[in-house]
Amino acid sequence: MLTSIKTNNFDGCKSKELGMMYFRVAIVLFGAQLIMGLIAAIQFVVPGFLFEILDFSVARMVHINALVIWMLYAMIGSVYYLMPDETGIETVGIGIGKLAFWVLTLAVSIVVLVYIFVQVGAGTEFSIWFIHEGREYLEAPRWADIGITIVVLTFYANVFLTFMKGKRTGIMMVLVADLMALSGLYLAGMFFTDNISMDQFWWWWVIHLWVEATWEVFVGALAAYALIKILGAKREIVEMWLWIEVLMLFGSGILGLGHHYFWIGTPEYWWEIGALFSALEPVPLVAMFVHVFYDWGKENGIAIAKGEKPTEMKNSPAITWILLNAFGNFLGAGVWGFFHTLPQVNIYTHGTQFTAAHGHLAFFGAYATILIAMMYIGLQGAHGIEKLKSTFSSKMAAILISFGVMGMTIALTTAGYEQILVERAELGATWNAYFTAQNLPWYIQAQAWRAVMGVITLIGFVFLVWDMLNIDKRKTQKI
Amino acid sequence: MENENASVWSSVRFWRRSAGWVTGVSAMLLIFLTFDSVGQITMGTDDDLKNKITKRVPAPTVINYHIDYKMSQKRGHEVPVIGEKELFFGKNWSEEEARALLHLGKLTSQAKNCMNCHTLLGNGAYYAPDLTKAWLDPTWETLAEAFGGKEYAISAFLQDPAGMAMHKRRMPNLNITEDEAKGLVAFLKHMSSIDTNGFPRNFSKSVEQFKQGETNAH
Numbered sequence: 075m076l077t078s079i080k081t082n083n084f085d086g087c088k089s090k091e092l093g094m095m096y097f098r099v100a101i102v103l104f105g106a107q108l109i110m111g112l113i114a115a116i117q118f119v120v121p122g123f124l125f126e127i128l129d130f131s132v133a134r135m136v137h138i139n140a141l142v143i144w145m146l147y148a149m150i151g152s153v154y155y156l157m158p159d160e161t162g163i164e165t166v167g168i169g170i171g172k173l174a175f176w177v178l179t180l181a182v183s184i185v186v187l188v189y190i191f192v193q194v195g196a197g198t199e200f201s202i203w204f205i206h207e208g209r210e211y212l213e214a215p216r217w218a219d220i221g222i223t224i225v226v227l228t229f230y231a232n233v234f235l236t237f238m239k240g241k242r243t244g245i246m247m248v249l250v251a252d253l254m255a256l257s258g259l260y261l262a263g264m265f266f267t268d269n270i271s272m273d274q275f276w277w278w279w280v281i282h283l284w285v286e287a288t289w290e291v292f293v294g295a296l297a298a299y300a301l302i303k304i305l306g307a308k309r310e311i312v313e314m315w316l317w318i319e320v321l322m323l324f325g326s327g328i329l330g331l332g333h334h335y336f337w338i339g340t341p342e343y344w345w346e347i348g349a350l351f352s353a354l355e356p357v358p359l360v361a362m363f364v365h366v367f368y369d370w371g372k373e374n375g376i377a378i379a380k381g382e383k384p385t386e387m388k389n390s391p392a393i394t395w396i397l398l399n400a401f402g403n404f405l406g407a408g409v410w411g412f413f414h415t416l417p418q419v420n421i422y423t424h425g426t427q428f429t430a431a432h433g434h435l436a437f438f439g440a441y442a443t444i445l446i447a448m449m450y451i452g453l454q455g456a457h458g459i460e461k462l463k464s465t466f467s468s469k470m471a472a473i474l475i476s477f478g479v480m481g482m483t484i485a486l487t488t489a490g491y492e493q494i495l496v497e498r499a500e501l502g503a504t505w506n507a508y509f510t511a512q513n514l515p516w517y518i519q520a521q522a523w524r525a526v527m528g529v530i531t532l533i534g535f536v537f538l539v540w541d542m543l544n545i546d547k548r549k550t551q552k553i
Numbered sequence: 554m555e556n557e558n559a560s561v562w563s564s565v566r567f568w569r570r571s572a573g574w575v576t577g578v579s580a581m582l583l584i585f586l587t588f589d590s591v592g593q594i595t596m597g598t599d600d601d602l603k604n605k606i607t608k609r610v611p612a613p614t615v616i617n618y619h620i621d622y623k624m625s626q627k628r629g630h631e632v633p634v635i636g637e638k639e640l641f642f643g644k645n646w647s648e649e650e651a652r653a654l655l656h657l658g659k660l661t662s663q664a665k666n667c668m669n670c671h672t673l674l675g676n677g678a679y680y681a682p683d684l685t686k687a688w689l690d691p692t693w694e695t696l697a698e699a700f701g702g703k704e705y706a707i708s709a710f711l712q713d714p715a716g717m718a719m720h721k722r723r724m725p726n727l728n729i730t731e732d733e734a735k736g737l738v739a740f741l742k743h744m745s746s747i748d749t750n751g752f753p754r755n756f757s758k759s760v761e762q763f764k765q766g767e768t769n770a771h
């Protein structure tokens with residue numbers, strides 16, 4: 075079984091091997107994320123759990139940092155994986171790419187160990203440089219920030235130079251432009267200021283312009299690649315759609331940033347700008363949904379017409395996760411995002427469990443899903459399997475993880491609803507109002523359900539890893 | 554596509570160019586608005602405070618003033634009201650001292666990771682109360698007298714949160730020193746003076762109302 079971890083059957087294609095290295099670390103970090111999330115979730119229900127041993131702040135910091143990092147790993151892995159297919163050539167700087175991988179992985183390990191074992195520092199610059207920065211999602215200490223920047227620069231140089239040398243497809247063009255914006259934005263989150271309004275102003279430049287602009291475009295490009303690769307969709311049409319998606323995503327997402335500037339000290343004009351543009355953000359998500367399902371249906375139809383079984387796609391687990399992505403992106407980001415994006419609503423929902431509900435479904439639906447699909451595409455290539463079929467465990471993984479995350483989202487939405495009505499609308503968000511809402515029986519019940527659904531998610535994850543480790547059992551399907 | 558002249562709507566080139574233009578224009582607009590907003594949220598000066606010029610984010614020396622959060626008929630929501638001078642930890646803080654104290658407070662807030670349990674200006678984690686207006690929280694008013702001023706009460710709490718716990722879900726001891734606690738209280742007081750366009754809403758309801766305790770909304 076464990077041989078499957080090391081199998082790399084790419085006929086010497088080094089870029090794909092490098093991609094697989096990133097995928098492997100990503101899946102491990104995904105597991106760490108879930109365990110830390112569960113610890114934090116239990117602390118909501120059992121207040122004394124690991125108190126002053128591994129406090130909520132520590133568990134949560136590792137939870138969301140592992141999330142961001144595993145996604146970045148899987149994104150880098152995806153690019154290294156698809157680049158040879160798109161450009162038609164080997165990636166130019168494999169040696170430096172491998173070095174960057176090891177440097178990054180070493181740095182990430184040190185950072186996580188410091189998070190867990192050092193936890194907090196004194197109120198000095200030293201803590202910011204060497205322990206953590208204490209800014210949600212961007213906690214990485216300054217030394218690691220600089221390290222990450224260098225590693226990302228080498229990655230980007232690799233992508234850019236390979237693009238220049240090889241075939242310049244539309245997908246590569248979008249990726250090259252998008253990755254530049256994505257890396258550049260990280261710099262906006264790297265400075266210290268005493269002014270908390272200024273701090274959060276730039277903090278959102280990174281967080282929002284990542285997840286609601288550059289990452290979404292990235293996903294559009296991945297979906298385009300996957301549709302061509304596993305469904306055999308026609309490139310011209312897929313790439314035309316991709317440009318339309320870029321237009322709509324950036325057209326709404328860039329100024330949609332305003333929906334985070336309602337209450338942090340910034341002027342009132344953001345109410346209108348933020349409301350208008352962020353309300354448009356679901357439109358491209360609907361378009362992406364329609365696009366993927368349309369192509370899927372069409373290629374299925376063509377297969378049936380040819381007398382093949384429609385389920386015999388080249389990679390059914392990947393297709394499953396891509397369909398989940400199209401739907402989850404629309405639901406988690408589009409629908410749950412729209413729920414609270416107008417200032418009239420957001421004044422009450424801002425910073426409640428409702429935000430957490432949206433955060434979970436959006437990150438899962440928009441990103442976790444498609445990155446898992448990319449891992450399956452990678453595994454298929456690594457094992458040289460012509461048609462990768464779904465298995466019992468691959469289906470259980472998709473069902474349990476989706477059900478678990480959806481369940482957590484519904485539980486958190488319920489909890490959020492109670493919190494909004496009681497703490498925010500009725501009592502006015504004081505310390506006492508906060509705990510009055512936290513102690514409502516139905517709120518507590520919802521938090522308990524979230525923990526239960528978290529366990530289900532974790533079981534699904536175990537199935538996922540099991541399935542991925544046993545990929546080589548499907549060798550019989552090899553050509 | 555194969556035939557560029559067929560229709561502009563199915564031309565890759567048309568959509569690629571449009572995507573470029575829309576992205577460019579949006580980015581330019583954002584940069585323009587950013588210049589304006591950054592100007593408006595830059596901290597004011599001590600002279601602004603002395604001359605009663607309202608700034609969205611006042612100078613650090615705002616800790617020398619009484620702060621309130623009141624309904625504004627004109628704006629239709631609550632706004633911070635900076636009142637008369639008051640002593641903070643028994644003294645009046647010079648510009649330099651206030652800046653240094655706020656700096657220590659902000660650094661400590663990051664080093665101790667407040668934002669991964671609490672929300673600040675509504676952003677962060679949802680495990681503990683929002684700290685945007687914590688300085689003005691009615692609970693502190695009830696404790697102020699016993700501690701000789703609410704800054705002392707908050708500072709005592711931050712140094713021994715588990716010891717002073719009010720609920721089953723406790724805040725852990727984060728090894729906060731007395732100086733760091735002072736800085737944090739300054740940071741909280743400064744944050745409560747920021748004009749947040751009325752967030753959190755209804756916060757200014759009286760202490761009395763909250764004393765009625767549990768609601769019956771189940």
Ligand code: HEM
Nearest residue numbers: 285352355407411412414415424425429433436437440677
């Ligand atoms: C895949 C895309 C998206 C992801 C991954 C995502 C994720 C998140 C996360 C994690 C937060 C919480 C940030 C925090 O910790 O403070 C958040 C906040 C928010 N999101 Fe999204 N989001 C996405 C798309 C959208 C869309 C399309 C909309 C609107 C239509 C939206 C509206 C909002 C709003 C209004 C908030 C602020 C909540 C508050 O005031 O507390 N999001 N999002």
Ligand code: HEM
Nearest residue numbers: 108111112114115429430433437438442528531678679680
């Ligand atoms: C085992 C399953 C999981 C559990 C039990 C869990 C639990 C938690 C908890 C307790 C928090 C802190 C919320 C708060 O501050 O009140 C949190 C935050 C978060 N989690 Fe999870 N989580 C799980 C899985 C996931 C997954 C699969 C994703 C995304 C792919 C995710 C994304 C996030 C995000 C983005 C936040 C920050 C939300 C915000 O600030 O609004 N989590 N999670």
Ligand SMILES: [Fe+2]
Nearest residue numbers: 282286331333
């Ligand atoms: Fe956003």
